[in-house]
């Protein structure tokens with residue numbers, strides 16, 4: 001039996017796809033390259049922006065003929081859009097066997113078994129199951145690469161950013177226990193991961209009592225993960241500025257990867273818009289956290305997320321965003337046009353920035369961000385950089401830049417590459 005998983009959206013969605021696959025892998029499924037050679041497909045959906053949701057719904061529709069060709073096949077739809085639109089998806093797409101929203105991920109293994117045990121039995125009878133003992137070949141589902149594994153440390157979000165649907169589809173914050181996180185990171189390191197990516201919506205707000213009842217906070221967790229045998233780098237995404245404090249900065253000093261790059265979403269450079277977004281910081285407060293990071297680690301690279309065209313955003317607000325980007329100098333930026341999400345606070349306001357103005361601001365913002373991204377890459381040409389080999393003579397530097405090189409490659413090794421050029425936002429180099 002073969003399984004194919006498609007994850008839309010953020011890295012948490014990709015990481016969740018590993019958990020969603022687990023009960024099927026335990027049943028004897030093995031990874032397929034695509035739907036055509038799969039007996040089961042899991043679509044892990046995203047609803048953060050309308051465009052992401054539309055792509056997921058379109059793929060569900062396109063899998064109808066796939067299912068009709070062989071009604072024994074299984075289609076599972078999970079994740080954030082499944083949470084928001086569960087009932088509607090069941091009605092509109094009767095070829096879907098199971099819809100499981102993001103809030104039910106803890107119950108998911110039981111829900112899958114209850115709903116689909118009979119179908120799985122029939123499938124293994126007709127297709128034959130892989131031996132339980134056989135290791136799954138290839139990249140573990142949900143891993144970024146054979147050397148980079150995600151570990152989700154918290155779910156949900158306690159913030160209420162006015163544009164954001166995450167708190168309503170993922171619920172309030174819950175933290176995975178200290179020992180559970182370390183056990184998962186150890187198991188992934190033993191399976192070949194050299195870089196661990198700690199994930200959460202406000203990942204540095206993590207805190208939990210350990211088995212002895214002592215409260216542990218994110219900086220301690222970060223150091224404990226970095227100390228695991230075989231772990232060469234630890235990264236985390238996305239930190240919230242509020243929890244960037246002395247304790248975190250002190251912990252970063254000891255952690256390769258974490259002190260070299262930070263992805264901290266800014267959203268806007270205008271205090272007026274940040275207030276309407278309910279981001280809980282202003283432009284000066286955000287830059288103060290960045291300055292503290294840069295003081296402690298002068299070569300740290302910063303990347304960010306920005307939304308353009310939030311309701312009532314004026315040309316003056318947008319100019320402040322451009323100004324702040326000039327000071328932030330991000331090494332890369334994910335820039336989005338505002339997308340109203342039903343049920344959020346800001347969706348009650350008119351989406352009053354015209355589409356062509358959003359488009360124009362996005363293009364102008366991207367032009368500024370491209371200049372910094374290209375500058376950061378150009379500055380590395382001629383330099384020797386440490387790369388974690390992810391296989392196929394491809395890997396990433398400690399500060400997150402992609403690198404391809406000519407020469408030997410061994411997944412999981414750290415190697416020194418001399419950068420000689422750039423192509424498609426990737427450094428090209430030679431092994432030293």
Ligand code: SAM
Nearest residue numbers: 048163164201238265305306307336337338339
């Ligand atoms: N938790 C992270 C934080 O606090 O910044 C971000 C999580 S969100 C899933 C990822 C990014 O999507 C956000 O940083 C934001 O830039 C973007 N985003 C979220 N809601 C959006 C919306 N309604 N329209 C456009 N972009 C949105």
Ligand code: SF4
Nearest residue numbers: 157159161164166201
């Ligand atoms: Fe959404 Fe804000 Fe929570 Fe990030 S912090 S997930 S943007 S509500």
